[in-house]
Amino acid sequence: MRKLxxxxxxxxxSITTISxxxxxxxxxxxxxxxxxxxxxxxxxxxLQTEFQDNTLMQSKLAVLPSINGxxxxxxxxxxALDETTYRFTDEANVMSSSFYGGANLTLFNxxxxxxxxxxxxxxxxxxxxxxxxxxxxIALNVALNYLQILLNRELVTVTANQLQTTVEQIxxxxxxxxxxxxxxxxxxxxxxQAAREEVQLINMQxxxxxxxxxxxxxxxxxxxxxxxxxxxxxxxxxxxIITGDVGNxxxxxxxxxxxxxxxxxxxxxxxxxxxxxxxxxxxxxxMSTSFSTGYSDIRxxxxxxxxxxxxxxxxxxxxxxxxxxxxxxxxxxxxxVFNGWQVNTNIxxxxxNIENYRYSLESSRKQLLKNIQQAFADAGASxxxxxxxxxxxxxxxxxxxxxxxKFNVGMVTPVEYNAAKSQLLNAQSDLAQTKYxxxxxxxxxxxxxxxxxxxxxx
Numbered sequence: 305m306r307k308l309x310x311x312x313x314x315x316x317x318s319i320t321t322i323s324x325x326x327x328x329x330x331x332x333x334x335x336x337x338x339x340x341x342x343x344x345x346x347x348x349x350x351l352q353t354e355f356q357d358n359t360l361m362q363s364k365l366a367v368l369p370s371i372n373g374x375x376x377x378x379x380x381x382x383x384a385l386d387e388t389t390y391r392f393t394d395e396a397n398v399m400s401s402s403f404y405g406g407a408n409l410t411l412f413n414x415x416x417x418x419x420x421x422x423x424x425x426x427x428x429x430x431x432x433x434x435x436x437x438x439x440x441x442i443a444l445n446v447a448l449n450y451l452q453i454l455l456n457r458e459l460v461t462v463t464a465n466q467l468q469t470t471v472e473q474i475x476x477x478x479x480x481x482x483x484x485x486x487x488x489x490x491x492x493x494x495x496x497q498a499a500r501e502e503v504q505l506i507n508m509q510x511x512x513x514x515x516x517x518x519x520x521x522x523x524x525x526x527x528x529x530x531x532x533x534x535x536x537x538x539x540x541x542x543x544x545i546i547t548g549d550v551g552n553x554x555x556x557x558x559x560x561x562x563x564x565x566x567x568x569x570x571x572x573x574x575x576x577x578x579x580x581x582x583x584x585x586x587x588x589x590x591m592s593t594s595f596s597t598g599y600s601d602i603r604x605x606x607x608x609x610x611x612x613x614x615x616x617x618x619x620x621x622x623x624x625x626x627x628x629x630x631x632x633x634x635x636x637x638x639x640x641v642f643n644g645w646q647v648n649t650n651i652x653x654x655x656x657n658i659e660n661y662r663y664s665l666e667s668s669r670k671q672l673l674k675n676i677q678q679a680f681a682d683a684g685a686s687x688x689x690x691x692x693x694x695x696x697x698x699x700x701x702x703x704x705x706x707x708x709x710k711f712n713v714g715m716v717t718p719v720e721y722n723a724a725k726s727q728l729l730n731a732q733s734d735l736a737q738t739k740y741x742x743x744x745x746x747x748x749x750x751x752x753x754x755x756x757x758x759x760x761x762x
Contacts (some may be wrong), residue, residue, distance in 0.1 A: 318602040329534040331688040332450050332759050334442045335523060342524035349438050353431040355481040360424040365415045377401045384602065403625075405444070414586025415579070419599040423576035426569045433566035440562065440751070442522070447747060447757050449519040451740045453533055456512040458736040461506045466729050467501040473721075474498060476712060486714055493718035497725070540690055541741055550680050552671050553650040557752040561672055567665040574661045578654035588638040594613040599624045676752055683745035686738050700728040 330338075340346060342741065377399070384396040410417065477494050480486040516528045525531060557565055603624065604616035707724040710716045747757055 309700040329515070329532045331536070332447060332757060335450060335519065335533065336352040336446045338525075339442050339446050339523045340439050343438075343442055344737055345522075346435065346442065349431070353428070356424070356428040356431045360428050363417070363420045366420075367410075369395060369407045371405070371407045373403075375401070375403050381638045391543060395587065396602060398600060398602050399596065400600040402596065404594070404596045406592065406594040408590060408592045409549045410588065410590045412586070414583030414588070416583035416586075417543060419576045419579040419583065421489070423573050423580065423615045430566045430569035430573065436562040438565060442563055444748065444751065445520065445758055447633060448523055448744060449515065449638045450533060450759075451744050452692060453515045453519060453742040454535065454538070455690040455736055456508065456515050457535070459733055460508045460512050462507070462729065462736065463501065466725065467498065467505050469487070470494065470498045470501055470725070473708070473711075477718075480712075482682050490718045491724070497718070497722045525699065530755035537760065538743060538759070540687070540742060550677055553674050553749055553753055554681070557672055557676060558669060560754050562666050563667070564672055567661065567668040571661040571665050572656065574654065574657045578651065579655045581647070585651060587640070590636050590638075591633065593631070593633045595632065597625050597627070597628045599628070613760045614650040628632065630746065672752075676749065679745045679748045679752075683742055686729065686742035687746060690735065690738040690742050693731060693738050696731045697735050700724075700731045704728045 378398075378401075380398045380400070381393055383394055384398045456551045456609045473493055474491070477486060481488050481491045512742070513528075516531065517540070519533070520526075520528050520531055530579055599621050603619050605619035605623065607615045609615065698722040704724045704727075707716055707721055743759075747759075
């Protein structure tokens with residue numbers, strides 16, 4: 305008996321002590337922010353967003369001219385061309401150098417470059433919306449697990465209080481049995497009830513421990529040791545449900561929800577994909593320019609002409625480089641005629657993708673409406689259940705007090721007493737569950753309207 309009382313007091317004391325240590329406890333906002341900062345899926349989506357950003361930057365840089373240069377230095381032995389006389393010489397050791405620079409610029413390609421930039425802009429924005437959608441899902445999961453802890457805490461407290469009442473009743477029954485006013489079977493029955501409630505309390509405590517484990521895993525925390533959530537004051541207010549409207553909530557949510565925005569942006573991206581594919585039918589006009597020069601150590605410079613013929617002398621490197629300069633500019637036009645039907649296939653596939661993304665957008669809008677309708681209906685139902693449970697608890701408490709008084713004087717059997725007690729415990733549990741279900745559903749509806757998740761002020 306003493307061990308049982310000690311268990312009850314320890315559980316109640318631990319809960320009240322934790323409630324008193326709110327300075328170190330985690331409020332809902334801190335839990336959400338920590339989960340978002342440390343979630344692996346969010347980090348992966350952030351990397352995907354960076355990838356899309358790099359792709360966009362590359363498509364912008366692709367419209368600039370491509371410029372390339374090269375330099376080479378060669379040694380040859382044996383027969384070689386003497387660029388001075390344009391005659392071949394035998395057994396010559398020649399060192400030559402050449403330098404080249406060129407640029408190419410696409411002047412027109414059916415606006416494919418422009419449309420590629422626009423497509424990549426929408427892809428980046430869609431990736432950002434996907435990132436926000438994942439963050440929102442994490443936030444809702446954290447809020448759900450947070451409220452589950454609050455619910456389990458209440459259930460532990462209710463069950464512990466019920467067990468404490470039963471333990472106290474055992475002492476009273478023991479005295480009545482010793483006095484001969486009750487049969488010993490009544491004592492056995494109330495002790496059995498205490499044993500059942502002890503098991504139920506342990507199960508409730510286990511559920512509370514599991515709910516803590518669930519949230520620390522969601523927060524990417526290694527252990528539940530030292531972790532505790534803040535316990536806000538939860539007040540049920542039905543005003544919002546009375547004034548709220550599914551249509552208005554949906555209209556607000558459809559404009560801001562990232563899953564809808566992502567589907568809308570992906571549709572725009574697919575439309576630019578179609579423009580890119582159609583650009584494959586267009587002629588391509590490009591411009592190129594080049595610059596080159598060179599040096600050879602067997603080449604000589606013409607210094608003059610006398611009666612014996614030309615006079616050659618040393619041809620310095622700098623002078624050769626300057627004299628051998630060659631540059632030019634050119635234009636090319638490519639007209640697609642037939643390429644294995646590839647262009648038409650790309651256009652057809654792009655049109656199919658557009659239709660697919662239109663369905664995705666329609667599906668995301670319908671799913672959003674269904675979620676809002678379901679959350680609204682659940683909130684209304686849970687609110688009704690809450691008030692029904694509140695009345696039931698009030699009635700059960702009064703009924704149990706009356707039954708307990710009758711039991712104390714031997715007017716009801718232990719079976720009747722335990723039945724009344726179980727009914728009260730069930731009613732109290734139902735009240736806690738409907739309360740937190742209502743709170744969560746209303747928070748979901750607020751979240752769809754762009755209101756951040758918070759339990760401050762409920």
